[in-house]
Amino acid sequence: MTKLRKATGPVTGKRRLIVHCGVQKTGSTSIQRYLMQNADLLANDLIVRTPTEGSPMRPLGRAAIDFSFHPDSSDSRQTLKIALDDVLETLPADSRPVLLSHENLAGAMPGNGGETRLFPALPSILAIVKEHATEFDVDFVYYTRRMSAWKPSVWAQAVRTDGYTRTEKEFMAETADLPGWKDLSVRLIESVGADCLSRFKLEDESDPLRLGLQLLHHAGLSDDRLNALQPLHAPSMSRLNESATEFIRHINMLNINPHARRKVINLIANEQHLFNSDHRSEGTL
The missing domain is CATH 3.40.50.300 (P-loop containing nucleotide triphosphate hydrolases)
Incomplete structure (x- = not known):
């Protein structure tokens, strides 16, 4: 300090x-x-x-x-x-x-x-x-x-x-x-x-x-x-999992509108569990 x-x-x-x-x-x-x-x-x-x-x-x-x-x-x-x-x-x-x-x-x-x-x-x-x-x-x-x-x-x-x-x-x-x-x-x-x-x-x-x-x-x-300050509930901007990052990397290679790209990446970041290798749909074992 x-x-x-x-x-x-x-x-x-x-x-x-x-x-x-x-x-x-x-x-x-x-x-x-x-x-x-x-x-x-x-x-x-x-x-x-x-x-x-x-x-x-x-x-x-x-x-x-x-x-x-x-x-x-x-x-x-x-x-x-x-x-x-x-x-x-x-x-x-x-x-x-x-x-x-x-x-x-x-x-x-x-x-x-x-x-x-x-x-x-x-x-x-x-x-x-x-x-x-x-x-x-x-x-x-x-x-x-x-x-x-x-x-x-x-x-x-x-x-x-x-x-x-x-x-x-x-x-x-x-x-x-x-x-x-x-x-x-x-x-x-x-x-x-x-x-x-x-x-x-x-x-x-x-x-x-x-x-x-x-x-x-x-x-x-x-x-x-x-x-006296209040702690955060969770850390920010944690790194996405490997599969989600790799998916985004391939998206980056496409010629798509930057605004659309941001929307897609936000969706991936919010649902990155879908890119886990052990992800199972609801109702499955």
Whole structure:
């Protein structure tokens, strides 16, 4: 756990802005559900913004992904700044710390749009946020997960959400030269500095139904305040079973309307038990 920090920066006196930038498949969805479920209990201590339906956080995530594909484009850079402004302008005008949580701020993960590297645009994205949010004392948080568990989970997610068509074995071959998290850490420190950067390991979260305690402690909440929060009923975005994932992978190879594809995949995700090898229809033994 990190040392408790105040609502304003120790030197600048500016309002704190904590940016949780993922990365993908490190519990971000469960963390965000936990934050929103406890939004009322957190309200006196912390303003939380997550990518809920219709919120300006959604365009911010899309802008970060687009920038990661076009890092040299002035248009994509400007779009990212505008999307950030749209989020910041919705904040109440008081001194409470602000927590923005969106895994897509990391940019495209391996398997999305042909990306095979370890978040190459993330250092630039964080630098843009830090340089643009001048009214705030900005610090960044990212989670990591053991590579041996993270990469298979990323593959399954890429199949499910990004239209990835290759097998897990092929994905592993594509990403065989992927560096470890230390490489990302070095690049981030070079970009924004070590003093405003915190890395937490998903494995150090003590309760899968209360993911994000490290993040909330970093945001300034005491143990007593954390103990008052309500746990989730179940984890979020669990990996689909192998047969359901394989079925989706084959769907990805078809030339079908993206909207229709999303509907079909949602049906599969909601009824993935149908793809179990031991599934039996009702009334059978």
